[in-house]
Structure formats: C-alpha cells, structure tokens
Amino acid sequence: MSEANARRVAVQTATSRPLRTLPRQVDAEGRPLRVSQVFGSRVFHVERMRQRLPPEIFARWSETVEKGARLDRPVADAIAHAVKEWALENGASHFCHWFHPMTGSTAEKHDSFLWFDGAGRPVEKFTGGMLLQSEPDASSFPSGGMRSTFEARGYTAWDPTSPMFIMDGPSGRTLVIPSAFLGYHGESLDEKAPLLRSMESLSKSAVKLLALLGSPAARVTTTVGPEQEYFVIDKAYAALRPDLLLSGRTVLGAPAPKGQSLEDHYFGSIPPRVLAFMEEVEAELYALGVWAKTRHNEVAPSQFELAPIFTEANVAADHNQLVMQTLRKVADRHGFAMLLHEKPFAGVNGSGKHVNWSMSTNHGDNLLDPGHNPAENLRFLAFLAATILGVYRHSAVLRASIASHGNDFRLGANEAPPAIISVFLGGFLTEMVDGIVSGAVANLAPGQAMIELGVSRIPAIAQDNTDRNRTSPFAFTGNKFEFRAVGSSASISFPTACLNAAVTDGIEQLIAWMNAGDDVMTAVRKALTESAPVRFDGNGYSQEWVDEAERRGLPHARNTPSALAFLNTDAARDLFERANVLSHEELHSRYDVRLELYNKKVDIEAEVLREVIDTHVIPAIIAETQAVSGVSGTLARERLMAIEEAGDVLLDARKAVDTVLAAVPEGGVAAVAEYLCAEVVPALAKLRAASDAAENLVADHRWSVPKYREMLFVNG
Numbered sequence: 228m229s230e231a232n233a234r235r236v237a238v239q240t241a242t243s244r245p246l247r248t249l250p251r252q253v254d255a256e257g258r259p260l261r262v263s264q265v266f267g268s269r270v271f272h273v274e275r276m277r278q279r280l281p282p283e284i285f286a287r288w289s290e291t292v293e294k295g296a297r298l299d300r301p302v303a304d305a306i307a308h309a310v311k312e313w314a315l316e317n318g319a320s321h322f323c324h325w326f327h328p329m330t331g332s333t334a335e336k337h338d339s340f341l342w343f344d345g346a347g348r349p350v351e352k353f354t355g356g357m358l359l360q361s362e363p364d365a366s367s368f369p370s371g372g373m374r375s376t377f378e379a380r381g382y383t384a385w386d387p388t389s390p391m392f393i394m395d396g397p398s399g400r401t402l403v404i405p406s407a408f409l410g411y412h413g414e415s416l417d418e419k420a421p422l423l424r425s426m427e428s429l430s431k432s433a434v435k436l437l438a439l440l441g442s443p444a445a446r447v448t449t450t451v452g453p454e455q456e457y458f459v460i461d462k463a464y465a466a467l468r469p470d471l472l473l474s475g476r477t478v479l480g481a482p483a484p485k486g487q488s489l490e491d492h493y494f495g496s497i498p499p500r501v502l503a504f505m506e507e508v509e510a511e512l513y514a515l516g517v518w519a520k521t522r523h524n525e526v527a528p529s530q531f532e533l534a535p536i537f538t539e540a541n542v543a544a545d546h547n548q549l550v551m552q553t554l555r556k557v558a559d560r561h562g563f564a565m566l567l568h569e570k571p572f573a574g575v576n577g578s579g580k581h582v583n584w585s586m587s588t589n590h591g592d593n594l595l596d597p598g599h600n601p602a603e604n605l606r607f608l609a610f611l612a613a614t615i616l617g618v619y620r621h622s623a624v625l626r627a628s629i630a631s632h633g634n635d636f637r638l639g640a641n642e643a644p645p646a647i648i649s650v651f652l653g654g655f656l657t658e659m660v661d662g663i664v665s666g667a668v669a670n671l672a673p674g675q676a677m678i679e680l681g682v683s684r685i686p687a688i689a690q691d692n693t694d695r696n697r698t699s700p701f702a703f704t705g706n707k708f709e710f711r712a713v714g715s716s717a718s719i720s721f722p723t724a725c726l727n728a729a730v731t732d733g734i735e736q737l738i739a740w741m742n743a744g745d746d747v748m749t750a751v752r753k754a755l756t757e758s759a760p761v762r763f764d765g766n767g768y769s770q771e772w773v774d775e776a777e778r779r780g781l782p783h784a785r786n787t788p789s790a791l792a793f794l795n796t797d798a799a800r801d802l803f804e805r806a807n808v809l810s811h812e813e814l815h816s817r818y819d820v821r822l823e824l825y826n827k828k829v830d831i832e833a834e835v836l837r838e839v840i841d842t843h844v845i846p847a848i849i850a851e852t853q854a855v856s857g858v859s860g861t862l863a864r865e866r867l868m869a870i871e872e873a874g875d876v877l878l879d880a881r882k883a884v885d886t887v888l889a890a891v892p893e894g895g896v897a898a899v900a901e902y903l904c905a906e907v908v909p910a911l912a913k914l915r916a917a918s919d920a921a922e923n924l925v926a927d928h929r930w931s932v933p934k935y936r937e938m939l940f941v942n943g
Contacts, residue, residue, distance in 0.1 A: 303355025
C-alpha cells in the first residue's frame, strides 16, 4: 500500500469505528448506581481509614495531616496493614510509590506484595517501612546537576495528605502510594516536595496574619481546581504523522479552509464517539476519587475540556496527573490519540490549563470569598492585597513557572493570556481598590471604611459583579484567582508552588507592616498602592498594553529562555529561600532542567521536520512536478512553474535549517537555548511555511500525511 493510500485508509478507519459503550453499573435490584455510590471506590480515603484503623491510630494519622506531626513506625505499620488488606480484597497484587520527577510526568516502580514466611511459604507482606519509603534509581531522572550519574540513590517518601488508590492494569491491580522524590542528602528531585513546602509556608504565614486580624485558624490550605484542555483525533491519523508521534504537535500542515472561524464548536453538541470517551474517562476518575465536574467542547475543532471541583493543591496536582493519564489510556480504547501539546495545530486555538487558586482555613472559610460583615470583608481585603502584592513583586517568577517550548506558541499569540503577568479585578473590585489607594477611607475605622467602600452591604462579590477577562493571565473570578497561563501538558505543581511562595511573601509584608504599627487598612493600602502597576482590566492582547506594561516596568519575557532566566536571579533565590520552598541548589536545578527540556524539544522538532520534509514533502513535490511536466497547455505550464517555485523556496529553507543546526554552540544549556530560540525556531517556521505553501499545490492523492481537514473534522 502506498503512503497516500494509507492516508485514505486512515480516513475510512476513522469513519467506520464502532461506538464503544460501557454497561451501566447497577445495584442488586438492577437500578443504575448514582455517581455518589461509586465515587472513590478505589481510594483509601478518610472514611475508609476511619473504618479500618484503630481509633488511636486514626487520631495519630489525622494529627500528621492537620498539624504536620511526625508519623512514627507503629502508626505506619498499622496503616500499612490496613491498606494492604483492603488492596488485596480489591484484587491488587502489587504496590508502587508514585511520584512526579522533573520530567513533568509521573514515575512508578511496582513491587509485589508477595513474600515468604519463616517456613518458605508464600505470604503477602507490606510493612510501615515499605509504606513510608522506597528506593528508585535517582541517577536516571533529571536533576539539573544536583546528582552525578554515579550517585544512584534516591528515595520516594509517602505523602500522607494525598490518599492512596488502586489503579487498574490490563490484567491486574496495583496499590498506588502518592509520594515525594528526594535525593540521598534530602534534596528535592521532584515537583511535589516544593509544592508541599510552599503549602506549609503559606499556611504558617496566613495563620499569623489571621491572628492579627482577630480571626484565628489552626491551618490554611491552598485549594486548586485545574481545568484541562486537550485535543482528540483518530489514532489512525496520528500513526501516519511522525511529528505527532515524536513531538506531540504537527510541525507542518496547511490550514483547512474551515477552522474555528464559524465559532460553531465551542459548547456545541458533543460528538457521540467523543461523548462515549468522556463518559468512560469520568467513570474511571470517579472510582479514583477525582472530582470531575464539567465536560464540553472547546473553541477549536476537536478540542475539549474537563474541569474538576477544587481540592487541596497537592491532591489537585496528583489528580491532574491522573486526569492526563486517564485521558490517554481511555482515548486509546476508543481509537483516539489524545493530544496535550499546547499547540498541536497551527491556525486554531491551542490548549491551556487554567489553574483556579484560593486559600481556605481549617474552618472551611475561603479567604478570597467576601463575607457577611465588615470584619470578614476586612479579612478578604487583607488576603486580596497580599496576593496582588506577591504577584506584583514576583511576576517574573510566575512567568518563568509557566515557560515551555509548547507554551511559547500560545502566550502572547492572541489566543491565550499574554506573556506579561498582570492581575484583573473587574469593575467593582477595581473601584473599591482605587478608593483605598486614593486615601478616601484612610482616616476611618476599619468597620466604617468597609461601609464607605460599599463592601459591608454586599455579602459576597458574586460572579456577576466581576466580569471575566480571557486576556488576563491572573484574573479574579468571584472567590478565587484564575492563573490562566499554565500550559496544557504541564504539571501544575511548580506553577502552584511559585504562586504560593509569591503570596507568602505578600502576606509576610502585610504582617511586617502591622507589627511595625500600621493598622490593617494602612497595610492594605500600602500593598495595593505598591502593586498598582500589575493591575490591568483591559485587553491584554493589544499592543497598547505591551507599551503600557513597559512604561509600568513589568517584566515581559517573550520566549522560554528569557523567561527562565528570571529563575537564575538573586530575587528568585531569595524568594524561594525565605519561603523555605527551594534551596539555591534546588532552584538552579529547575532552571537547568527546564532549559535542557526546551533544547531537547526544539531539537526533536527540528529532526522530525527534516525527516517529514525529506521523506514525504519533497517526494510529493517531485511526483507532482513529473505528473504536470508531461502535460501540455497554458494551465499545466503555469502550474508547473508554481510547483517548481514552491520547491525552490522549500529547498532553500531546508538548507537554511541545516546551516543553523550545524552552528549550534557548544556552551552550556542557556547559551544553546538562546541560540535555538533566536536562530533555529525561526528557521523551522520558515521551512514549515514553505511546506504548507507546497501542500496547497500538490494533488491531494499525492500528499501522504493526513491533512488538517481530516484530523480536525473527520473523526467518526
């Protein structure tokens, strides 16, 4: 079969796949089960622990979760026994410590429960030591220079605040233990440990501020709800696209005559095959205790979204990784390829991951939710001001936290938040904040100031009082902030840890002002006055905002190398050290690993583009040239001239790519990244443009790789 024929077969396959459906789960009397009846069925959650653990053991575990108390071995042994028995009852034969290395994905090593007793007989064994710690090979994961190749020892440490769960395999089940990953000397080699540290640091600072405000709490948690955007296309197309297989995005491809211009996909009727896929994804996630709430069509054709309910940040990070894994796994069952790249298709919207973020006390009070009286609204203002101040002072770090090669195709591209970090508050809050900054209520008691500002008469700032601004990277949306600039394939752990660290710094500044004698409204006013440059409610896509942001002195990193450079500054090092989130060495490792990942991804795209050009595009142009050259007439001559001209442009661009790749410097990762960004990426874009122009001149039956119109619009 020729490659062009293979493309036609892929279309036939995509349009003839049977609809995969699952039987409804029913109870003993044949009635369909409610989601609430199956939710968390494969999770060793709090209620299950309460039922299976002795009361004193459960109390000790609760103290560990709520107060950070150390978990001693007898408690760990009791928990290990209980979870082992539960896992065996549910068909698990293995266990694994599941962690988030700096690859941005997850890792796991499976061990069997199988052991031998003193008589050599087989038994199932799982001890507290096995639960608390495991030892994978640390040298095989990126460390950013913190570990030498010969230093192999690393440890996974159980995160007792994130529930264990059972994962289905093709023919068995595994108990999964959410964990952090540490080096031999205790250095963080993962994404989770810094997140946990940032949560603890923010909690301590927030508790101190609450005490000063007369609103005591024992603990404050950061809560997160990450919306997940993704594309699905038939996997028969993906199998014929080397670029999708190797880089996750199409490095060439002419736009289809129809894209998203008719605006008919967003919130449209979900295609039956996609809906069946979504329903199976949700069934899997519900059993795993993931609070999947919303599903819908997104803006681009074949683009969709899954959004969860808020939960604690570290659990949300675990759940988001489960969401991405489950999407991939279930997509394959339905004959789909699930694409998480930030920009898999040119000319249509890319995918992001809106990280909705807030803070809550152990009493259940959302600190970014205005209350029902002046005191509660004063608390709201204090934490709002601290958040904005932290974002203003550390906007460069926040920009660095979402930097990646994939996100470079989105940020500032008039389809996603701009690369300039700003805060949107909406008309109501902006008017209130401006009133504080102007000094209109400076000499009033806090309660009276709330009345003058109009806050005390409004029990909550509802969604209707704060319009949404999709061009803002950090927008207030009622009772939370939406960090909209995170990439769809990224782990939310590092961006959330950076945000937590920044806000912790803002909280500490308010505390310092108040300890020095300022009342709360004076401290709030200082914070809102200093952070005024970061507040912007207008069109973040406009050139006027770019110019205005420069006048305001806001950082503007247009690409990943320049954004990541912010991590290699004294300001960033001091922030993370003060917040006890990352040591200088650990921070530098993140800088180094992310630059190296950028370099590798650009290199992969360059190699796969050269391969597709050489083995698909050029042969198609030659075949078209040969076919047309044997035909007489004006039309054939003009077509031949156009094809030959397109071929010449393509060859020149192809040679230019070879030239710039041959000149990649031998220096460190930063020098290589800067060169790739400045020279290689633009050269690849020119080669792509030449290929896309040629695609529109080659006869359809001679073009071997699936086209945009097929991948985006013909999926059964």
